[in-house]
Amino acid sequence: MCPRICISKLILFTNVLVFCLGAQAVFAQDLLDDIKAEETQTTSDATFSETINIISRTGKVFILSNDNQLLNKGDFITLILKAGGPVARAVVAKTHNGQSGIKVLKVYSLARWSQLRKGLAIDLIRGDDSFLFVEKKAVAIKNDEKTKIESEEDLFNEKAIVDEAIVEEDISGFYKDNRYIKPDNIVTAGYNQLTFKDEVSSDTIAGNQWNFSWAYQFADNYWVEGLYGRTQLDGFPAQGNQTIVNNFTARLKFTFKAPLYSYLMPYIGVQSIGVSSPDAGVITGTTADDLQRAALEEKTIDELEKTQLVLGVTVLRRLVPGWFLKLDLGSDILSIGFGIEF
Numbered sequence: 001m002c003p004r005i006c007i008s009k010l011i012l013f014t015n016v017l018v019f020c021l022g023a024q025a026v027f028a029q030d031l032l033d034d035i036k037a038e039e040t041q042t043t044s045d046a047t048f049s050e051t052i053n054i055i056s057r058t059g060k061v062f063i064l065s066n067d068n069q070l071l072n073k074g075d076f077i078t079l080i081l082k083a084g085g086p087v088a089r090a091v092v093a094k095t096h097n098g099q100s101g102i103k104v105l106k107v108y109s110l111a112r113w114s115q116l117r118k119g120l121a122i123d124l125i126r127g128d129d130s131f132l133f134v135e136k137k138a139v140a141i142k143n144d145e146k147t148k149i150e151s152e153e154d155l156f157n158e159k160a161i162v163d164e165a166i167v168e169e170d171i172s173g174f175y176k177d178n179r180y181i182k183p184d185n186i187v188t189a190g191y192n193q194l195t196f197k198d199e200v201s202s203d204t205i206a207g208n209q210w211n212f213s214w215a216y217q218f219a220d221n222y223w224v225e226g227l228y229g230r231t232q233l234d235g236f237p238a239q240g241n242q243t244i245v246n247n248f249t250a251r252l253k254f255t256f257k258a259p260l261y262s263y264l265m266p267y268i269g270v271q272s273i274g275v276s277s278p279d280a281g282v283i284t285g286t287t288a289d290d291l292q293r294a295a296l297e298e299k300t301i302d303e304l305e306k307t308q309l310v311l312g313v314t315v316l317r318r319l320v321p322g323w324f325l326k327l328d329l330g331s332d333i334l335s336i337g338f339g340i341e342f
Contacts, residue, residue, distance in 0.1 A: 047124065047125055049123050049124070050064045050065045050124055051120070051121050051122075052064060052122060053118065055117070055118060061093075061101065063099055063102075064124075070124075071092050071100040072092060073092055073093065073094055073095055075127075076092075076127060077090055077125060078129040079122055080122065081115060081123070082122070082123055084115070085109065087108060087112045087113055088105075088108060089106045089107075090103060178221065179217065179255075180256075181263065183341040184216060185217070186214075186223075187213070187215075187342075188213045188215075188324070188340075189210070189339075190211045190328065190338075191211070191336060191337060192209050192334055192336070194207045194208075194209045194231045194247075196300070198236070198237070199297075200297060205233065205236060207231040211227055211333070211335055215253065221255040224251070225252075226248075226250055227247070227250075227333075228247065229246075230247070237297040241279040243275060243276065245274075247271065247332075247333075248274070249269055249272075249310065251268070251269035251310075252267060253265040253267040253314060254266060260317070261317065261318040263316040264313060267313065268309070268310070269309075270310065271306075271310045271332045275301050275305045312329055312330015312331060315329070316339065322340055322342070323338065324340070326338065
């Protein structure tokens with residue numbers, strides 16, 4: 001009985017051992033296949049094309065199309081000009097609604113970088129891009145002679161320089177601007193008083209005017225601004241009458257930086273004031289006083305309506321990021337208000 005029991009146990013042990021070894025081989029193979037598949041997905045050197053939709057002002061953030069659905073968050077990619085060469089190395093920061101946002105890590109060639117523009121179709125490579133530079137050789141140029149790095153000693157030769165394709169370029173100054181106020185637009189709402197002389201009573205009339213302006217920065221520190229103000233005068237030129245004054249102003253400005261988070265913007269422009277007063281000069285009587293009053297009312301309106309060249313300065317004081325206190329001090333207006341940049 002003992003030999004038979006021992007043989008049975010030996011056979012059982014052998015079967016269990018064979019099963020375990022076989023299962024381990026299968027699981028190991030599956031794991032290796034998964035790893036290889038992942039490497040294939042993330043290090044493929046196959047190129048595909050996408051379109052540049054947006055380039056940020058700094059030039060370091062791009063919005064690309066993701067029509068091929070190959071770009072995923074965290075992917076390292078290389079931008080390549082068609083029939084040109086590698087341009088830059090970047091990482092995918094986000095993908096959303098068929099688009100991807102990338103951040104440029106280094107630039108291989110500023111010459112090719114300067115050719116990038118919105119709407120340009122560009123080739124991309126995911127993962128390792130070292131194969132792009134396998135055939136690149138370091139070149140030195142001095143006295144119109146090229147010196148190749150052919151040995152280890154040449155690596156310590158100060159005369160040798162590296163080809164631009166493998167140098168990390170500093171692009172911090174490439175898209176650098178000199179703007180004191182970075183955004184392109186400032187929208188403001190303000191208050192001022194419109195004052196003028198009433199020729200009938202010889203009194204000075206003052207009316208509240210709310211004004212709104214939009215300034216656009218078309219070049220570094222140069223702005224063009226449009227302003228509209230409206231004043232409603234009740235009881236002018238006579239009781240029961242109403243007069244509307246519309247103020248249109250176009251300005252050209254330049255920005256200077258001032259202390260305390262402030263900016264000075266001298267301006268020159270053109271102001272046009274239009275008046276709507278249907279009852280001015282309309283008199284029911286026919287006496288000399290009535291006729292004189294009608295003439296004076298018309299004179300008041302005529303003097304109020306005008307188009308003129310204006311000069312002044314705008315003072316902007318930053319309150320919090322994005323918000324300004326605005327003062328307009330000029331021949332056209334004395335106004336205070338608030339503005340927002342975007």
